Amino acid sequence: MSKRPVTVVTGFLGSGKTTLLGKVLSGPSMSNTAVLVNEFGKVGLDHHLLRRTDERTVLLENGCVCCTTRDDLVGALLELLDLDEKGEIPRLDRVVIETTGLADPAPILFTVFTDPVLQHHFTVDLVVTTVDAVNGKLHLDDNPESVRQVAAADRVFLTKTDIADPETVRALASRLGSLNPSARVSQVAPGELDAAELFGPGTGETPRCIPESGAAGHEVRDTSSTSLTFDGPVDWAAFGVWLSMLLHARGEDVLRVKGLLDVGEDGPVVLNGVQHILHPPDHLDEWPDGDHRSRIIFITRRVPAEEILLSLRAFRDLLGASPRQLEVESPPVTRSGSSR
């Protein structure tokens, strides 16, 4: 049986996570979605906003979902699994976990991927991060949590764009694009949001290239990213040696690894890692598009991203191919919601 997808919704305090979920979960296609939220701040209110899924909402008891209450998360997911298998709830299609505003999403991925039972029944398919268009710049400047959340994201939703001035929104979107070039950045307009926009498979999931120096002014102080490719197929076993060593030595500073790696087979290997935690790499049967080059993005903190490139270059004989930086291409920002 296929694993049930888990979507992690994260974002800084007051950045509109619950509002975003509220918009999406009211749709009929989401009736088989369970939502896990936590008791932190005004969650009582948040919980009522998610009333459509009320009976499936398991309130986690101990505040932060991540670190302190991983067992609760395990318990909550096991309980849902139990109910589903007993047939006491209609088919469970998806679980949404809303984190606290200060949460680091990595421990959630860790929990789902490593728990002896959960790993066979659930998989994390998306990390969605909301960023407040009005206060986002402030959050990114002052809070490493906010930077980690953006780095971990597969999709970034800019909220409150209707009350922010367009120039601020544009600057923030560009900064988010350079901070995490692998994420799709969308603006959420007031009004309804299609569930497919949030959960559905979309375009732009594979990494794009970023301007190397043009966006430097937008970089968060000690966080940088680099996109690279290889001049040929990479030996997967050798890459595994290199990457597992890197994640062991520098895991906390490697905020994100994402991309497609050409290993000389019919399709690429999908890489997706957040800090120490790597999604089980998928070996695809074919390439998703016509571009058959490796495309990998590294987002690092405290480690200049160029050092990654230098290290891969030093390991070129082991890897069987030489890395090089990808050329410039600006990340598109899509609009969602009422513009559709």
Add this chain to the structure above:
Amino acid sequence: MCVLCGEFVAQAHWTDRHIEDRARSSETEIGDYHRDRRRDRILRASLANRVLAHYGLRLDDWSGSRYVLRDRKGGSELVQDLGSLWPVAGRMAGRTPDPLDPALMEAMSAAERPHQR
């Protein structure tokens, strides 16, 4: 579960996933699986050794179930996979193997073989 030592292995490390996943798909013959797996382990150990040599360590496949990591003073430890290799290697070598370490990068560049694989 490891039949030799009874240790419960809860999860395949991500570097082992390729082979393990292929084993679960019905197209693979069990004989092919064992051959692929064995070959993969020997190859991986030889690749890791090119890094570990810099730290005075050596890794060998140990009857297809574990790897044994040895130093030059006769010390040895068993490791399960690449995930548990690096912490043990760090302990035995007295420093954490780091691909961003300039000395290791230099050694890897210098040790290039004349012929590409």
